[in-house]
Amino acid sequence: MAWREGTLTRAAELEALCAWVQRSNPRSDDEALVLAIRRHLTAAREAARVARLNPHRRFRLFRNGPLIERATSNLDAAEAHLLNLLPPAYVLGQMPCLLRHVQCHLPPTDPRRQEFEAITGRLGIRDPDHPQLRDSVAVTPEAKLRIVDDERRKIVTIVRGASSAALREHVRLRSFRNVVVATTVFMTALAIAVAVTGFLHQTLFPLCFAPEETGIAAVVCPTNQSGPFIPLGGQPQPGIPLRDIDDVTAETARPQDLIVVELVGLTAAAIASAAAIRRMKGSSERYGLPVALAALKLPTGAVTAFLGLLLMRGQFIPGLSALDTSAQILAWALVFGYAQQLFTRLVDQQGQTVLDSVRGADRPQRGPDPA
Template structure:
C-alpha cells in the first residue's frame, strides 16, 4: 500500500506534461523496433552491431530520464528535454544504419525539421533543400549527400535544444522575479501594519471657505473636517494597520482579472515548461505593488488634479485601476514569452514551402522542446 501511495505521489509530481512523457516512451519503442530490424538484417556486420548497441543504450537513457522509478520525488520539464536529447541521438544513429535509398522516403520529414530549426540563409539548410529536390527527381541519394543531411539534422537538433534551454531559463528567471515581488509585497504589507502612520495612504481634500479645513480620507476610515494645523494628528488617528493590506489585496484581485483576460491570447504550449502559469503568477504581486505605488504617486501630487481623493471608495477604485495597470509592464514579458515559444518569431519559417510536420516519415525527428 505504501509503495502504491509513493507511486501515486511521484505521478502527481510529474511537472512535465504527461502526454509529452508518453510521447517520448512511444517514440523510444518505435525506434527500438526499427533498430532491431536493422540488426537482424545484418547479423554479421560489426559496424551495424556497434552503432545499434549504442543506439539501444541511448534509448534506455531516454526512458530513464522520464521514469518514475529513476526520479520518484521531483521531475521537471528538464527531464523531458534530456530524454529528447537521448532520443535524438538514437535516431541519428538509426539514420547512420540506413542505406541512402532507405533515407529517401524520410526526406520530407527531415527537410521540414531542418527548415523549422535553421534560418533560410543557413548553408546546411540550403544544401538539404537542394539534395531533397535532386533525390525527388532522380530517386537516388549519394553517401556524401547523406552525410550532409545528417550534419544538418544534428545542427537543427542542437538549435531545438537551445530553444528549450532558453524557455527553461525564461521560466526560471520569471519565477524568481515573481518570488521577489511576492516578498516585497508581504514586506510592504507588514510595514504598513507595524508603522501604519509612517507613510499613510491617505488624502486630505480641502473643505469649507478658504480651504482652511481638511478631511482625512484613508482606504479604511475617514475623519474630519479638521484645521490644517491638526492634519498630522488626524492622520495618525485615522490611519489603520490594514490600509496597505487592503490596497494590495484589491490590486492583486485586479491583476488576477487582468491575468484571466490575457488568457484569450494564450494558445497553450507544446513545451514541458509552464510558461502561461509563470506569466499569470507574475501579474499578481505586480498588481499588488502597482496599486500601492500608484496611490503614493497620487498622494505626492504626481498626477495633476488627482492629488486629493474625496472618499475611501475612490481610493479603492483607483487601487483597482493601478492594480489592473500592471498589464502595461508585464505585457513586455508576455511578448517575450510568445516570441520564445515560437508564436511571434517566424524567422525560421520556409518562405516558399507550406509547413510540413517533422513526423512525415516513420523515423522523422522531433523537436527537442516538444517532448
C-alpha cells in the same frame, strides 16, 4: 507529465525500429551503433522516470528542465545513429519529415539547410514554400536510393544539427521562463513584505488623504474615514475641533489598509491576465511559459496599486492629491493594478517572441505562388 509519456513512447518506437534493422539487415560492423542507441534510450528512459541521481543530491531545484533536455538530447542522438543503420528506402520515405525538421530549426541562410534542400530537390521532393525545389527533374526510384545512400552522412549530420538547434531553442525558452518565475517570486515577496509592514506599522506609509474645503478637513483612508476637523493654523470654527493632521491620520489609518489596496490591485491584475491569455497563442512547449507570464501580473498589480497611491499621496500627480472617499481610493487602486499591463506587456511580447522561435512548425507558412 506529458513529456515523460512522450519520451517513453518515442524510446520504445526507436528501440523497435533498431531491433527491426538488426533482424532485417544484420551486419557485424553495426554493433557499436546499436550499443550506443541502447545506451541513449536507457538514459532517456531514466530521465523520463526521474531516476535517482548518482551521486545523490539532497536538494535539487528546477530539475524538470534538465531532465527534459537530457531525454530530448538522448532521443535525438539515438535517432541520428538509427539514420546511419536504416536502409536507404526507409530514409527516403522519411526525407519529407526530415526536410520540415531542418527548415523549422535552421535559418534559410544556413549552409546546412541549403545543402539539405539541394539533396531533397535532387530527390524530387516538392516544397510549396520554396519554388526552387518545385521544378525538380523526375528521378527513377533506383537513382533516389543511390542519392540517399551517397548523401547519407550529410543527411545524418544536418538532421543532427537541426535537432541540436531545436534543443538550444528550448534551453533559451527554459532560461527565459526561469527569469520570469524568479521575478514573480521576488514581486510576490515584495508585495507580502509591504502588506506585513503596513499591518504592523500602519503609520509608516499610510495611504490616506486629507481633502480640505472652506478650512475644514477630513482624513480619508482605504478602510476608514475621520470626522471633520480644522488643521492647526486654520481659522477656528464653533463645534469643530482644532487638531494636528498627523495625529488624525495615525488614528484613522488601519492595519488592513495596505492589504485591501493590494487585494484590489491583484484583482485588477487578474482581469488583465485573463485578457492577456485570450490574446496569447497556444503553445505545445513543455515549460509553461504562458502560465508564468500570467502569474507575473498578479503580484505586479498589487505592487503597482500601492506605488500608484503612494505617488498620488505625495502629490506627484497634480490635481489628484485629495481623494474624498474610501471608494475613490480603492477605485484608483483598481486602475493602478490594471496599469501593470503597461510594464508586463513588454514581457508578454518578449515571451511570445521566444515561443515563436521554438514553435517553428506552428508558424504561418507562405502559400504557393499564384500561377
